[in-house]
Amino acid sequence: MSSSLSPQHVLQRMADKRQELEQLLVLRQLSSHLQTHFDELSEKFEGLMQGNEAVAKVLENWADLFRTIELTENYATQDEQEQEQSSLVRIPIT
Template sequence: MSASSTVPPYLLQRMAEKKQELEHLLALRQLASHLQTHFDELSDKFDGLMQGNQATSNVLENWASVFRTIDLTEKFAQDQDQEQERSSLVRIPTA
């Protein structure tokens, strides 16, 4: 007698279903692994973007200071010019 003739048909069918379920689970595990790899790569890219955004933010903050410094320098130069105009002497030739 063969082994399949001693096993009831419903058990053979159940074994076939379980084998198919195992194949699907293994395929799902492989897809989940690929998805995890994809999300890890995406996370690394987002980390790079965040660092780039922080650097850009720092540059923009510095530009505000640069413009403020330029404005103060221009005001100081204008004040100096006005002070020189007030205190400069005009010489009128008499002879």
């Protein structure tokens, strides 16, 4: 049993397939734009992460600096207390 398709039916099917192809091409183009957008976004996030690392390092250095200042102040206070208790005179050398 062979079924023959009418020419109108074949033409309609071809038109449907053309329309489907056009839609697929549009989808491919939109996908390409989306990929480009995400690639650019990824680069920007990478830059932000590097910036965050730099800021974290600066903040870490500030914490070390404040600890050093505190140790220096404590040492200077101890040195002053020792000078008050000592009978030695210190002469600065320039």
